[in-house]
Amino acid sequence: MAGKLDNPSLFEFLLRMGDNTLILGHRVSEWCGHAPVLEEDIALANTALDLIGQTQMWLGLAGEVEGKGRSADDLAFLRDAWDFRNALMLELPNGDFGQTLMRQFLFDAWQVVMLGRLMQSTDARVAAIAAKASKEAAYHVERSGHTVVGLGDGTEESHRRMQEALDYLYPYVGELFVSDAIDTAVAEAGIAPKLETLREEYDALVGRVLSAATLSIPGGSYVHQGGRDGRMHTEHLGHLLSSMQWLQRAYPGCEW
């Protein structure tokens, strides 16, 4: 039975969803004009566009729920690093093309599972955004999964780079499955699933693709955390924001 949820908790939850797609969308957009081949350039730019579109929906609703008149743009461009609620993995620099696609896959797989559950949310607005976004996420994971397999099971060089990317990124994956008080409250209200319950489906999907890619999930249980609750971002977020927010900071209210 769905319980009541206070608006500040719902606002936090929506920031976590919207900041994930905003920060990754920005990172992926950094590839525009730099990808190894034209088709991949277009694919990366389109992926970034979808993620920014999803951001508009999540942060738009966040602003509405907060009730202080802040728009999605205000939330994206006028908050500082400590107010961001994205998972740490998404703010890391892109690395090479393989690392970018490995991260994309690890996140796409989470999105697919998470959005699938959110379509059953007791909050109709959340369910509607999830239904819209899940179609895009399903398309993204198909591409990122294929690319991970292609590069992982590719040449000696591409295999080595993909294994390095996985070794580097995997300790950041766990943050997506750790519930704090906000996540628990949101789950108890039936608005979102308890994050821990996504793990089995996620591991099955990721395991299948990585095994086809001849890559091994690194051992060790250390999990980098601090992005989703804003406690401790990496040093990379501030640099990302200084580039993403520069125009609105220098020319407040500027439109084009």
Place this chain on the structure above:
Amino acid sequence: MQVSSDQVWAWLSALPDPEIPVISLVELGVIRGVAWEDDTCVVTVTPTYSGCPATSMIERDIEAELKTKGIEKVELRRQLAPAWTTDWMTDEARAKLEAYGIAPPEPAGGPKRCPRCGSEKLEKISQFGSTPCKAQWRCIDCLEPFEYFKCI
């Protein structure tokens, strides 16, 4: 001026999609409702892809068109659910797309035939294309690359 909703639908049926001008916004399936609320004409629009930059152009085009037709108060409302699907595209629209050189969406997930020569020997170049709604394919027989309208 308050005309019938049917009349408004008829006007909107003549409005081309800004990026694929051979089909209208109504044929694309993005216009989900036309209704009068007092003296305001409310048009409900659903985006194709959440980040599609054409969505705001579409809204501007609708507003401008209805104002030209004499409707003073127009309100655009965005509706997310039910999420847009290529199933809403009419058969006429699919035929027009193909004649224009864009392979229409297929449930199988890829184009049925080359929109130029009709060959069924095709290969995918990229899952993405010039707009969020399209992918790039190539015909192995006539060798022409072409766009395919993604099925979602």
